[in-house]
Amino acid sequence: MSDALLQLRDLSLRYGSLAAVDGVTLDVRAGARHALIGPNGAGKSSLFSVVAGHTPETSGRVVFDGQDVTGLGEAGRARAGLVRTFQHSSLFLGMTVLENAKLAVERAQGRPKRPWPSPRADRAIRDEAMQHLKSVGLLDRRSALSGALSHGERRQLEVGMVLACRPRLVLFDEPTAGMSVAETTRFAELVESLPREVTVVVVEHDLDVVFRLAERVSVLAAGKLIADGTPEAVRADEKVREAYLGRPRSSGPLFGVAS
Amino acid sequence: MSATEPMATTAVPAPRSAGPAAGVPHHNPRRPLLRRTIVGVVVLVLAALPLFLAPFQIGLVGRILAFALLVVSVDLLTGVTGMPTLGQVAYFGTGAYTAGLVAIHVTENALVQLAAGTALAAVVAMVTGAVAVRTAGIVFLMVTLAIGELAQRLADSLPLVGASNGLAGIPPITVVPGGEPLRLAGLVYWWVLVVFLLGMVVAFVVKASPLGRSMRGVRDGESRLRALGQNTYPVKLLAYTIAGAIAGAAGTAWAAQTRFISPGDLGFDMAAFALLSVVLGGAGTLWGPVIGAALVILVRDWLASYVEGRGALLLGVLFVLAVYLLPRGIAGARWQPTWSPRFGRAPGASREGAR
Numbered sequence A: 001m002s003d004a005l006l007q008l009r010d011l012s013l014r015y016g017s018l019a020a021v022d023g024v025t026l027d028v029r030a031g032a033r034h035a036l037i038g039p040n041g042a043g044k045s046s047l048f049s050v051v052a053g054h055t056p057e058t059s060g061r062v063v064f065d066g067q068d069v070t071g072l073g074e075a076g077r078a079r080a081g082l083v084r085t086f087q088h089s090s091l092f093l094g095m096t097v098l099e100n101a102k103l104a105v106e107r108a109q110g111r112p113k114r115p116w117p118s119p120r121a122d123r124a125i126r127d128e129a130m131q132h133l134k135s136v137g138l139l140d141r142r143s144a145l146s147g148a149l150s151h152g153e154r155r156q157l158e159v160g161m162v163l164a165c166r167p168r169l170v171l172f173d174e175p176t177a178g179m180s181v182a183e184t185t186r187f188a189e190l191v192e193s194l195p196r197e198v199t200v201v202v203v204e205h206d207l208d209v210v211f212r213l214a215e216r217v218s219v220l221a222a223g224k225l226i227a228d229g230t231p232e233a234v235r236a237d238e239k240v241r242e243a244y245l246g247r248p249r250s251s252g253p254l255f256g257v258a259s
Numbered sequence B: 001m002s003a004t005e006p007m008a009t010t011a012v013p014a015p016r017s018a019g020p021a022a023g024v025p026h027h028n029p030r031r032p033l034l035r036r037t038i039v040g041v042v043v044l045v046l047a048a049l050p051l052f053l054a055p056f057q058i059g060l061v062g063r064i065l066a067f068a069l070l071v072v073s074v075d076l077l078t079g080v081t082g083m084p085t086l087g088q089v090a091y092f093g094t095g096a097y098t099a100g101l102v103a104i105h106v107t108e109n110a111l112v113q114l115a116a117g118t119a120l121a122a123v124v125a126m127v128t129g130a131v132a133v134r135t136a137g138i139v140f141l142m143v144t145l146a147i148g149e150l151a152q153r154l155a156d157s158l159p160l161v162g163a164s165n166g167l168a169g170i171p172p173i174t175v176v177p178g179g180e181p182l183r184l185a186g187l188v189y190w191w192v193l194v195v196f197l198l199g200m201v202v203a204f205v206v207k208a209s210p211l212g213r214s215m216r217g218v219r220d221g222e223s224r225l226r227a228l229g230q231n232t233y234p235v236k237l238l239a240y241t242i243a244g245a246i247a248g249a250a251g252t253a254w255a256a257q258t259r260f261i262s263p264g265d266l267g268f269d270m271a272a273f274a275l276l277s278v279v280l281g282g283a284g285t286l287w288g289p290v291i292g293a294a295l296v297i298l299v300r301d302w303l304a305s306y307v308e309g310r311g312a313l314l315l316g317v318l319f320v321l322a323v324y325l326l327p328r329g330i331a332g333a334r335w336q337p338t339w340s341p342r343f344g345r346a347p348g349a350s351r352e353g354a355r
Helices: A044-052 A074-080 A097-109 A119-135 A151-164 A181-192 A207-213 A231-236 A238-245 B002-008 B032-051 B055-080 B088-105 B110-132 B137-157 B185-208 B210-227 B232-258 B268-281 B287-306 B311-325
Strands: A004-015 A018-029 A033-037 A059-064 A082-084 A169-173 A199-203 A216-221 A224-229
Touching: A004 A044, A004 A199, A018 A044, A018 A199, A018 A216, A018 A224, A033 A044, A033 A207, A044 A074, A044 A082, A044 A169, A044 A199, A074 A082, A074 B210, A097 A119, A097 A151, A097 B210, A119 A151, A151 A181, A181 A207, A199 A207, A207 A231, A216 A231, A216 A238, A224 A231, A224 A238, A231 A238, B032 B055, B032 B185, B055 B088, B055 B185, B055 B210, B055 B232, B055 B268, B055 B287, B088 B110, B088 B137, B088 B232, B088 B268, B110 B137, B110 B232, B137 B268, B185 B210, B185 B232, B210 B232, B268 B287, B268 B311, B287 B311
Parallel strands: A033 A199, A033 A216, A082 A169, A169 A199
Antiparallel strands: A004 A018, A004 A059, A216 A224
């Protein structure tokens, strides 16, 4: 409990009678590599959205680094170090790759509302932005419009921008969706190379990625947390199988011989 | 330095916007020398105009400059921040009436009038903007329309500013305290030019600053910017206040020149023409809309006199032609400009970016 960086307490999000997120209580340890899985419509993205502060929760609390951030907006949580990526790459498409990175760096350390140029400060921002672009392998694409990037490159830039925010916890929302196998591998390597000061929570459909990256897996179904544990434990969990495959009619084996 | 950034976007043009100008390989996007030369020549020509033009013509150019500065303030919101507005006439009017009142009741010094008009316009913009920038898109457009209309109604009914008769009897300006009043059209024009250049410099500096980048961030993806940890409300309010101040400065220049302000100067026509100029010139470039403003005023005040009473029709035709032939405005005819997802749709622009 004491080393939990992110604590969700009975978090719910309701649309009328529909509970997209239903009383989720979850701890994420500092430095963890935590995966959130579940069938389609289980409420994974809704949960992310609530944790990031994008969607206001119906009830419950979000505690980040011992501080109740429930009342804090999305921008406030991001400044506190709780940053998310988007399921669909969401970049500033009319700007160059470098400017996208600069935008992110400026939030974290510059004065983003300074209305005049300052050569020294601007160079520091630029240098750090370049460094982040280098770490995600986009340095030679820096003067391209981000709208001209391929899907994989956009996701790389997305990661670079999130890292430029100096996050303490990153929420990756289906980062490898639509990626080629090579791009997926590259993404996994990128996450593996992150320092342990950065905690990672990832929503992922690709179970290969999940079992490669995660040390702990939580399973969401119909808005409820149904399992939470090591990958091996979750893999063997009866309720998880049920959520993914459905409940067998008879108590007999799924592909057994008809009696 | 980063005023050259719009040009940098040509380096690798978006493959989707395959225009004829797309993909000029090995074309150095940053040519500050050429840029500076062009700016220098344009400024010199503008400064030399009174030596060649008749007083009536120089008055027309002066009005174009004052209006163009108003248009630049509209572009700062519409093109750079992605918030199309019809309300800048309110701050233009604030500046103009303040300058006029200061001239009549306090001092004929143009510097004082400029300072007072700009400051008051900024304050008014900040107060009204505090409400207006909470909205976005079409609602924001309607709120700013209401602000503009309200300002005109106010000017039309307040005896202090001459109500519907307009504010007359504004004395000619002086520049040096206690100096000779500037009566010659050319001298007044030079003052208007100074105000115009000052306003342009402020607009370009702001656009190139971190605030300018944040403003473009609001345009391209406000919710993404918020997810990066930026509260977007202060960014928008600051942009709105600065744009209001620039419009106010434009108003003081207008008053110094016409020496008469009527409520019609801040009417819907003016607001619509300003927005038209931005679209015509190329939203987001700041310099394109200046050319757009010149075109609009020339068509309205000069060409229209040859086709009695059909100036509005001419403008309409001009606008339709521009939208068909130059979808990205005059500035966009030369290179791929920045586009904004909220305003002035780029062909094939990705929908993802709008979020």
